[in-house]
Amino acid sequence: MAELEWQGEIQTGSLRRALRQALRRTSPGWRVVAEGFLAATSPIDLLAIGARGELIALRAATSAPADGGARLLARALSDLAWLTPRVEDLHKLAPELGLRPLAPPRVALFAPDFDAEVLGAAAHLADLLGRERLVLTRYRALRQQGQLTLLLDPIGADAPRTAAALPDELPIAPPPPSAPLVDPPSPSAFRTGLTDADLRTEPLAPA
């Protein structure tokens, strides 16, 4: 498979495009709604809305981070803190997105690899925050028909756990009970920015 490996530097724009493409296959319920969305101090690579109407911040490293992903993890926590009080405002600004104001935001981090310490810290944080609120995924950059393609490998239960981690069945901060969605997306989500009012036919002018 070595001949399929992506050679050379990966540009941020290319990585974002490839990530969007990969997510269409691995997470078809996610809808990417913005790119380069400025958070507290730095832009979030992609902003998506999940299948339950929750906001998801996606950050990706273009190469294996020299710090093992510690900075990426710090930014993820910063994103959660920054986005949480703003979800309701975003919902008001763009009600057609199907954003659920009460759903806590999530973050997803992507890198070729993460250090064991970072994985341990992330696992502990995920226990505290709720399993789905912080997800780390390794990716492998491949060349397919001359184009960048990502193979995603979510890091799950095999991630190192800290001694202080709590059992799965006792999460400290479970997400609030889910309310029924007004506009639940299907696995292949129907998309339109129109409302029924937009389809109302006006009286025709004479030809």
Added chain:
Amino acid sequence: MPRDLADVLHYFLPELEDDPGGDAPASEPPPIAGDPDENELGRPPAGGAPPPLPILGLPIGERDVVRAALAWNLAVETARLGARATLIAPDSDRGSPLWPEPGVGPLGCELRFCPAKDLQSLYETATTLATRLAREARHGGIVFVRIPPAWLDDDTTPAEPLRWMLLLSGARARDLDETAGLARKLCARHPVLELGVTLHGVESIAEARDAFDALARRTQAESARPLISYGLLVDDLHVYRAIAAQRPIGLAHPQSPAARALMDVARLLYEDARSRVLG
């Protein structure tokens, strides 16, 4: 009222990135289409050139005036968004009622004919053109390609060319059956193809949503592949008037539901075009 987060992003940040290496708009108008200039199309991109524009295939029959009109209008609306929009059709379409006169048309949208005789050569022309146009398309764009449906049945065509295709489907049961069959065939033959669907001729969003969900479930069950939704289009009288006059609906009847729907579908296509995997 804002409809999409992208509509309000300027409150928070610079929007989508500009294409790297993008140039100012071309000072000279692009060559008028007729036969594409093979030498010009064949020029290799300069070093550090941006990736080629995405190519969107649209299966449209030789007498399918409505789908052709919708495709042409989608190209016009894509150009209105600031994108470079070019539609390529086989030379056999020349003089047919499917298309207006070739060349640069409304809002810079361009129609070209090419002498392709099969899917492979059609895509080769489209790819060369997409590579060339990318250099002058500061805000990206789309190369729309009219594919004669019979060419999709050619077993000798390599699977490689098709990466992104849009099926324009009616919402009636018979239309959905036909679209599902085509989707099944395309998915089986083109493993990397991303297949999108726009429902046309619908009267409500609920009708389009139900039709799309039914198609998506069926495609998932039959081919284990997701469908991408590209909204809906309506067939009001403005559509047929505009087809008869060969005028873009968005210019002739900008306040009509048909124009609003076209604009919305073009926006979805353009957003996805900018996120194509282009290395």
